[in-house]
Amino acid sequence: MSPPLLKLGAVLSTMAMISNWMSQTLPSLVGLNTTRITTSDTLTQISPKEGWQVYSSAQDPDGRCICTVVAPEQNLCSRDAKSRQLRQLLEKVQNMSQSIEVLNLRTQRDFQYVLKMETQMKGLKAKFRQIEDDRKTLMTKHFQELKEKMDELLPLIPVLEQYKTDAKLITQFKEEIRNLSTVLTGIQEEIGAYDYEELHQRVLSLETRLRDCMKKLTCGKLMKITGPITVKISGTRFGAWMTDPLASEKNNRVWYMDSYTNNKIVREYKSIADFVSGAESRTYNLPFKWAGTNHVVYNGSLYFNKYQSNIIIKYSFDTGRVLAQRSLEYAGFHNVYPYTWGGFSDIDLMADEIGLWAVYATNQNAGNIVISQLNQDTLEVLKSWSTGYPKRSAGESFMICGTLYVTNSHLTGAKVYYSYSTKTSTYEYTDIPFHNQYFHISMLDYNARDRALYAWNNGHQVLFNVTLFHVIKTEDDT
Numbered sequence: 001m002s003p004p005l006l007k008l009g010a011v012l013s014t015m016a017m018i019s020n021w022m023s024q025t026l027p028s029l030v031g032l033n034t035t036r037i038t039t040s041d042t043l044t045q046i047s048p049k050e051g052w053q054v055y056s057s058a059q060d061p062d063g064r065c066i067c068t069v070v071a072p073e074q075n076l077c078s079r080d081a082k083s084r085q086l087r088q089l090l091e092k093v094q095n096m097s098q099s100i101e102v103l104n105l106r107t108q109r110d111f112q113y114v115l116k117m118e119t120q121m122k123g124l125k126a127k128f129r130q131i132e133d134d135r136k137t138l139m140t141k142h143f144q145e146l147k148e149k150m151d152e153l154l155p156l157i158p159v160l161e162q163y164k165t166d167a168k169l170i171t172q173f174k175e176e177i178r179n180l181s182t183v184l185t186g187i188q189e190e191i192g193a194y195d196y197e198e199l200h201q202r203v204l205s206l207e208t209r210l211r212d213c214m215k216k217l218t219c220g221k222l223m224k225i226t227g228p229i230t231v232k233i234s235g236t237r238f239g240a241w242m243t244d245p246l247a248s249e250k251n252n253r254v255w256y257m258d259s260y261t262n263n264k265i266v267r268e269y270k271s272i273a274d275f276v277s278g279a280e281s282r283t284y285n286l287p288f289k290w291a292g293t294n295h296v297v298y299n300g301s302l303y304f305n306k307y308q309s310n311i312i313i314k315y316s317f318d319t320g321r322v323l324a325q326r327s328l329e330y331a332g333f334h335n336v337y338p339y340t341w342g343g344f345s346d347i348d349l350m351a352d353e354i355g356l357w358a359v360y361a362t363n364q365n366a367g368n369i370v371i372s373q374l375n376q377d378t379l380e381v382l383k384s385w386s387t388g389y390p391k392r393s394a395g396e397s398f399m400i401c402g403t404l405y406v407t408n409s410h411l412t413g414a415k416v417y418y419s420y421s422t423k424t425s426t427y428e429y430t431d432i433p434f435h436n437q438y439f440h441i442s443m444l445d446y447n448a449r450d451r452a453l454y455a456w457n458n459g460h461q462v463l464f465n466v467t468l469f470h471v472i473k474t475e476d477d478t
Contacts, residue, residue: 221469228455228464234459236258242454253271257295261344264289284302286315288307302317305346305347307344311326330363339392341410359371393408402422404419405430411439415434441457
């Protein structure tokens with residue numbers, strides 16, 4: 001092929017690539033298909049956990065509603081995923097605009113050449129007609145050579161017509177990209193109306209105010225249980241997991257104790273995220289096996305019931321030593337007075353806003369529940385309350401603000417059925433249902449810092465939100 005035809009072939013190849021590229025990329029860019037744009041950096045998707053969660057609500061004496069919420073992690077606010085997506089999209093559009101501009105200049109240059117060639121070809125065709133009419137004046141051999149070259153060029157005429165159409169299409173694409181870039185720039189300016197640092201500071205300020213509000217909330221009465229939120233699926237059907245209600249806000253360690261017997265291994269995780277991913281930070285080999293699933297971590301120490309006894313053990317995570325142990329007088333153990341599901345759940349250790357508690361049953365109280373407040377250092381019983389609720393009829397129980405709440409079952413349809421106030425030494429029957437999503441609860445404990453119920457639900461570690469009726473402290477009360 002002659003040099004002009006080689007150049008024309010290159011031009012047509014370039015046009016084919018441009019059309020193919022534009023047909024695949026532009027629809028993705030403007031959202032006309034379902035293919036997500038991919039870049040070297042993965043675009044972060046907004047997840048539900050980036051929102052705010054209501055953990056409790058309150059009402060002041062004037063009837064105003066006050067809510068306690070848990071804010072998302074702080075670093076999420078400084079990295080707004082949608083804005084980052086928009087910026088990446090805008091950069092991609094700008095890069096495409098520059099590329100199209102370069103292609104457009106090259107196409108315009110080649111197009112001028114094509115127009116000139118088209119004119120020459122048409123002129124050559126007219127000349128051949130004239131020569132053909134008077135071919136006697138030329139030698140037959142030369143005429144035949146020119147005729148063959150002309151026949152080679154004739155199929156290019158419709159191709160050149162298509163090329164002109166494609167050139168117009170490139171111009172149209174360029175205009176659409178320019179318009180899209182303008183729209184995206186406007187959106188970016190609208191989103192960027194608030195400085196990211198300013199927004200971040202506003203969120204931090206709001207979180208501080210919410211925490212201050214929580215500190216003003218005195219003890220409240222349980223009104224509602226919602227959820228659960230499934231945090232993880234792991235372990236056997238029975239177990240316990242917990243955080244320390246007296247830990248600082250930056251300390252979010254999680255402790256995990258699988259099974260209700262024949263185990264001495266406690267697994268520690270630095271955070272809920274590490275717990276979910278399975279990234280253990282440390283393991284502890286306890287000096288004694290535990291009984292049941294009703295352990296508690298309080299002020300840096302683990303309190304648990306020693307296997308086949310009514311002895312309570314206080315074990316320090318910091319020193320790895322037993323700091324105290326004491327027999328809980330008359331308390332039944334080893335499935336004498338367990339919860340309805342069994343599992344050596346005779347002695348239930350728990351903590352709330354007031355302190356450390358033990359819930360159990362004795363022969364002296366006819367197998368009914370006894371509540372004892374414990375000294376967290378010596379494990380000495382400070383005071384006890386005898387209730388009339390049979391321990392064997394209770395599914396699980398937990399303390400909130402000195403009031404014991406008892407569920408009527410560990411199975412589907414369970415609800416908080418009974419409560420006993422240690423402040424007034426009175427009881428009442430309640431009707432507070434909650435969703436036993438995985439059908440079998442073997443651990444249910446309240447965490448005063450998180451204002452949530454931690455539960456082990458048939459091999460699922462879950463959280464329940466609680467709604468409390470609070471009395472709001474005023475400046476006059478302080």
